[in-house]
Amino acid sequence: MTDPKLRSARAATALTFAFNGFLIAAWVPHIPEVKHHLGLSDASLGLALLGPAVGSVIAMPLVSRATTRWGSGPVTAVMTFVSFLVIAGPGLAANLPELFLALMAWGMVTGGLDVAMNAQAVQIETSYGRPIMSSFHAFWSVGTVLGTVVGSVGAGLNVSLVRQQAVLAVVLALITGTFVRNFIADHRAEEYAEGRKTFELRLVLLGLAGVCALLAEGSAGDWSPVYLRDDLHVSPGHAGFAFGAFTIMMTVGRLIGDKLVLRLGRSRSITVLAAIGSVGMAAGLVNNTVIGSSLGFACLGLGLSVLVPVFFSTAADGPGAAGPKIAVVASFSYLGFLLGPASLGPLASATSVHVALWVLPTFAALAGVLGVVAVRMTARVAREALTPAA
Template sequence: MPVHETTALPPRRAPMVTPARVAVSLLFLANGFLVGSWAPKIPEFAARLELSKSALGMMIFCFGIGSLVAMPLVGAAIARRGSRSVLKLLALMSGASMLMVTFAPGILTAAAGLFAFGALIGGMDVAMNANAVEVERRQGRAIMSSCHGFWSLGGVLGSGLGGLVIAGAGVAVHALAALAAVLVMVAIAWPRVMADPPAPHVPVDGSAAPSMVRAIFGSGATVWLIGLMCLLSMLPEGAVLDWGALYLRQELGASAALSGFGFGAFSATMALVRFVGDIVRDRFGAVATMRGSVLLAMAGMAISGMAGSAEMVIAGYGIAGLGLANMVPIAFSAAGNLPGLPPGVGISLVTFMGYSGILFFPSIIGFIAEHTGFAAIFTAIPVLLLLVLALSGLVSHADSNRPDGEA
């Protein structure tokens, strides 16, 4: 993530819809579409390679490691070059990575494909969030929640349509169709992506990353605690993404098409709330919005873990999505508005910690589920969210970014 020395949002606000906002929203949509497209492929992927739950967990671990390796490297590149060129390159390459996973002939090539897929998806995620921060700053209005809404909408389309295409035409056709859809979105966004300068005071000789590390470690505990909140807020999303379809199929007997709608329901409710998330936060404040969101997320995950039918599990995913929708955007906004800390530094740490929840921890779930089953996992997740509830007062910093300047 880049180290941006930004100023306060200007009092004059740009129109709600601009070419730059359309472009970054489309790229969030494309990234979410690819992630959603992976979800219904997992049962076939595991069956084709004859993977046990723990072995599949190791494969998902490769995806997570690829993402976490790429994130700081992409952040340093953005700090030196700005987000536009980095984002466009990663967006162009990300669609093709789905083919590597689909057509991998063996376990080693599949692991390498998942590592590359995770690196491109994770790197693109950092770049598009950095570009969204710049668009938000230039336009003088909050857009982060709606950008994440487009990501969730992409997840709905990717998982819902993916399950149907795989059931009707197979995984090869699905992979090619997903690639074509992403290329169309990237082509539309390509000339409209906002150009942003490299971060000021960041060296161009390759030492950007050490400068960012020094700033982070000198920032105090608040940014680390917000990062922890973001990690725990993303962990349920990773659990539903990587294990939700398998839970529905193996433990509740759902069909391939129905299991694909599990993550779809989760992403649909997330998208719905995220498109109005900025309005909700302006009305009730960041802290109250966070607390209400955590309680909804806890209820939804508990329902999904204790449900006795696939339909009830999907309903629980939907309720959890309502709660989880605004938690991560609020955490990002709070990190970007911490006093005395450049916004890019705070966002880089919170993003890295947060995405480890969605990319790294699901691999551990595979090992635990081998002994407990998935129902126990989903039932236990609300306990972890209690810590987010306890730390929710820290996100009051997000309110300092309101257009009217009110806390």
């Protein structure tokens, strides 16, 4: 029977994931509102959306060192509360530079929190002795579904982004205060020296796979409402429909992800789901209707659902503290958020949002290929580490 303290830690970490996803998703339906309010072009919006990724890449190495020094639990607690202080910033921006800076500050906090809470999740998964990482990311996805609903309702009722996010921050901060002490201490990290180059190579490959996966994921979140509103001409209250389909199916995938990985293994799970995401999204874009495109985004969400959780669990394998290894993969991966929404802006301006979205199925497929290579390399390194020297 699982230790009650361990169950409490799992619940606290799952809620942290959920709250993080909730606040990010609640902003997404307001992106067209901010775009039109500030008079931004597609290219300018793409530039502004560089902010979160830039902030994340800056903060992740710093937070990873903090988790090694003070533990992932305390750092997760601090970063969670700090995140509540910065979420209203984008709604206060009066021009493009201010929007960029506000999003960068938010990205620094959420990126740091991403490393800390995933490091805590790895500690809990290690204690359980079986795959549970996808369940944490499922809570993140549940949070994004609820956040999308709340954000869409707020946008439909013309509630300002500042008022919406401020109210949500207060409510979530009060709830967080009830479980913030439940995180567990980190397991002792073993040092390693031999095989460091191979170990680092597989982390780089995992990071590149994460770049592709998060490029597709981040672009889906930022550009799907713009696509529905500007290209398919839906109302503001329905602009989050495709993203809602995306997040619902990503949640479904993550809810069953641990069982799928346990049954098929990491490599086969990645292969099957990446194929579903790539082919399904391509079919949706060919259809080019609200329903067809939303179904395509749903397939993409399912296809991407298990990839990043598996990449993080794989990164944490082997000796050494989990935080820095996850930070390497996460820092690379967040370049996807840097390159994805930003690169789609100029591409959409030169062609159309519809044409630019063909980037998504392409990179979903590439994430699957790179992920399988990295997972197999990690397994080989683990086998070699267990083989006695002749």
